[in-house]
Amino acid sequence: MNLEIINDDHLLPAEREDWIRKLVEFAAAKLELPAETEMSISLITDDKIREINREYRDKDRVTDVISFAIEDDEADEWPNFRELEDELDIPRNIGDLFIAPGHVAEQAKTYEHSFDREFGYTVVHGFLHLNGYDHIEPADEQVMIKLQEEILDAYGLKR
Template sequence: MDLEIFNDDNLIGEARQKWVEDLADFAATDLELADNTQLSIHFVTKNEIHEINKKYRDVDRATDVISFAINDGEDSLDYLEQQIPDLPVDLGDLFISVEIVKEHADEYEHSFDRELGYTIVHGILHLNGYDHIEPEDEKVMIGLQEKILSAYGLKK
């Protein structure tokens, strides 16, 4: 996976950034994503994610993760892949508030790494078309999420 991390304010340290790369690669392998799959993760403050949520989702509050899928339910990528077989697959962008992740870790009594891992894998699954709106879909998504996290060593 070609992962680009935006951590301009150094909200996570260098060692944890490497860990994020490893987890994203692990999830991509588990999901059998193509090697040329692209994804970006932006680590932002609580205020920044609040503004993003308000501007793009019309929700006036901070959240832990927001995903912006490049190809959200469109078939145009299939056509392009037929025309250009080695075209990289860009999943989109994840915006993660490190402060909210920390708050959730404290609230749910998880380690910070467990909560950050949960947030990253959850976002990657959303970018791959999974959702949890309907109970059946939630069961599939959360089951897959827990499988990936447990296999990576991030158990509850």
């Protein structure tokens, strides 16, 4: 997995970046993604994620994670990226996650989870969105949440 982590404001210690990388690589192996698959995770403030949420999702509130999947089915005006990747022999890029560690810490307290469990949940949840999983329909939610829990449990981040 070719993962770029952007932590310019040092919202998490540098060693946490290795933890994130290992979790994403573990989840990518579970989904059997090619090793050269690309994505990014930007760690941002609550104010910045609220701004992004307002601008792109019309929701004026802080959230834990926002995912921008490159292969989103709703973007009909975009080219077929999988075909282009194959044609040009370039790695697949699944998209970008924006995560607000401050909000994740608040949620950990609210749900009485450790920060590791809540942050892991957030990373895996967003990662699954980048890979086409969703939870809008109950049947899709069941599939996504089951896979999410399998990954977290296998990684050692049990409830």
